[in-house]
Amino acid sequence: MLPAACRCLAEADFPIAEVSKHSAREKSIRHGHPSTVHLWWARRPLAACRAVLMGLLLPDPCDPRCPEGFKQEARRLLGRVRGVGEGDEALRRALLGFIADFSNWENSANPVFLETARGLVRAAYPDGPPLVVDPFAGGGSIPLEALRVGCEAFASDLNPVACLILKVLLEGIPRYGRARLRVPTPDGGVEEVEGLAEAVRRVGGLVKARAEEELAEFYPPDPDGARPIAYLWARTVRCEAPKCGAEIPLARSFWLSKKAGRRRALRYRVVRPAGRPPEVVFEIFEPKSEAEVPKGTVSRGNATCPACGTVLRVERVRAQLSAQRGGADVVFDQQGRRVSGARLLAVVTVRPGEQGRHYRLPTERDYEAVWKAQRRLDRLLERWRNSPSEGLCPVPDEPLPPEGTLGFRVQKYGMRTWGDLFTARQKLALATLARGVRELDPHPDPLPEGEGGRVPEAVRLAMALVVNRCADYLSSLCSWHLPGEKVNHTYGRQALPIVWDFCEVFPLSDSTGNYDGALEWVAEVIEAWPGSPSGQAQVADATEHPLPDDAATVWFTDPPYYDAVPYADLSDFFFVWLKRTLPGHPLLRDPFDPENGLTPKTAEIVQNEAVRLNGQVKDRAFFEEGMARAFREGRRVLQDDGIGAVVFAHKTTEGWEALLSGLIRAGWTVTASWPITTEMGSRLRARESAALSASVHLVIRPRPDDAPVGDWGGILRELPRRVGEWMDRLQGEGIRGADLVFACIGPALEIFSRYSRVETAEGREVTLAEYLEKIWEVVGRAALQQVLGSGDGGAGALEEDARLTALFLWTLQSTNRLEAEEEEAGDEEEEAELEEEDEEAPARRAGGFSLVFDVVRRFAQPLGIRLPEWEGRVIETKKGVVRLLSIRERAKVLFGREGADLVAQRIERAPRGPVQLELLLGGGASVPEVRVQGGRRGRVRSRRLPDGSQEYAASRGATTLDRVHTAMVLQAAGRANALRALLRAELDRGPEFLRLANALAALYPKGSEEKRLVEAMLLAVPR
């Protein structure tokens, strides 16, 4: 135990930039990384968890209370991996340097690093390993790192799928990773093998052999020996135009492969048999250019008939697909001839001894195999229906979450059960694999660890993960990944959108998304673990924690993100298969509600007002209350001199407030905070509205019961200084924009949460909400000071619209990120999203830059910026998103539509020349003054003076921003003379113009049209 009140390292300093770099990089690590054992959404990078954990566990050598013994031992240990200078400061630096290096994935299993880390922890806790507790453990990043550095770990989560992952990672692998295990042999005997990974491979082989036998006829090889590895399907609807009625295969694109040297696509012709609807007939060809490939038939949910060109509106597409329960299955007649439903577009094959993929058109044999699979499944279901003792339906018949559940769009297309997400053949394959695992062991209930049954529990749990991995790659929501010529998995995002044209893999093939792959991923994770004592995992509600009082040394957790991830609903996709793979397993019984056939929902902490559960709505109050209770439990479970940490990655200010208020109400105080960037590249959301790429790690301690009452005046005096210092430090570490704003909340809370309550001089209690408003104001002021050299509306300050624009762009800046090796699925994901009628799409198409309204509001209000005043002139607010108008739109505001069109033409280098622009911008000698489209306030006018020169007179009310934008527009229009004239006039007028223009040049996003224009315009400024 560290001496009470000795500061820990993470309360003194933290290597933000290095750990951020390793955290972001870690996302591209694949083989052997624990996250690949099974999908869990929004996992924390291990690098960040490891580094923060070390910072929490180790004392700060500069604290006078730091034990000498620790310092000596630390010097000795660190001396083996790096130089350590004289004195406590140098030791602190060496410890931080070690933490930074150790956060690198490459070093995480390096024996020297491991021994050093574990040695340091032992030196800090000579009486025995500290216990690290994580009550929202999810995919297990935090407790896993606790085990790695030699702690004990107790991990719990409400969700049984998470708990299964935790069981495997924290218990199974540490305990049996290197053990000798008894496994069945193909001939019915038993043999001993070395290590869990080998056991899983052996048992996995048995399950596969059996599945091969049962499934072979449903995936026949081609007569020429080629092996289908994937079937590319399209859902279909019928054209409703009179006299047409053609079947429309819904496809986003007709490309099959864009690989150099193997470009393949589909094209079609329409045949019109007499008396029957037209038919679309495909062929595969080798396109020379994009233009040769026909456009997709579906866009934003609307389908276009290839035969007559009529558009079938999204509502009708939905209605037709609903009648087919989503339409993933083929409908056959009695004789097995395809009548309607899903249509095969192409079959991807490999040939023995040949590299690469081949593409062919579907044949009768392909459909016949599907028909057989359907009939087999029917028989299976028939048998189950007729024998009530059989237990669960062999395929998932559990209902999907109600319509409106965050991220779930498939219900609109008629999918009602989890089984509807799969084709009949997919269901059959997965049910066969699940049964294979289930029947490995004749005992339905797990036996005491290591005893009896033919297959050890740890192996069966690992096998259940394998089946789930297969399910992720074997649903009708898997699309074809063009660049990789492989299948995308179901959960490319934290959502289930419809996929029109989907890819069905042959799970027993040798290609991606197959069973062997799933098995290997799991085995590799097992092998990569460097070995440790085992931890403990358990299903539990964080608001009623199972541990006794004062049990934990460290309470470190990453709680749910307000409204961002509907974990329980998402995880049911896997849960329904787990029930069939591990029937009766105690982990899968809802301990809170024995009737519930799905994952526990009632106690899940999440904000989702669309859904009402047992009469209760999961509104903000629910979330906040849940957080407060979980934090209170944390306080109870933690020793008085223990330490805690909470990860915050909320994307909404409400989420932050709810979480923070829970934390403070529960009696914690914030002692330090560190933002760690964990995202690479510009993810979809980031481009939309400045989503956060940093998550803030708050270091917290139990607040003493006798904490004093804080004085509001004093706090307000302290705040700007702390925020100012912190902004400097963070900017030095590459943290920018919204990340920076949220990261400033940490140190601000250090001030506020020291007190039992905060009061004004009059004795009124100050709420957290009020304080947060102040924080935004202070940060906003500091930001303006930085970019415009003036924070408030004082003398020389720029007008409201300039401040709004500058602050907007400042917030939009993104933290320096690694240039991404973008997640491979990136483009595809985006495409998928755009395909659907997407509410936010119009904003994105309109250009400009977006931020969520709440963020803009919080800045604007205290800084005297009246948003409604600038609506339609500088910003546009729609559906909670504020868009800063693009320069083209600003041109329209300033010069009317005509002006904007001309500018747009010039920007786009359209052939039509600048003729009319002359007129518009005062080039014609006969036009003494041009007033464009009514003299609306804020427009810029120009006139030609008698001496032939031009004068640009901003009409009354034209602001500095208007004038800077005018100059940018002139620049865009190629009006060099006019621009020079304007610039001369501006230089005479005063410094504001250049001040703002320079600020904007620094703030406009890299690569934007605006940045290019303002920079080019500034080059024209006379020196």
Ligand SMILES: C[S@@+](CC[C@H](N)C(=O)[O-])C[C@H]1O[C@@H](n2cnc3c(N)ncnc32)[C@H](O)[C@@H]1O
């Ligand atoms: C942000 S995730 C944790 C992710 C984890 N740190 C990782 O790296 O994988 C939050 C977790 O809280 C869980 N959760 C939600 N409500 C809960 C509750 N009342 N009790 C316990 N866990 C809960 C969710 O199932 C989810 O796994």
Ligand SMILES: [Zn+2]
């Ligand atoms: Zn038609």
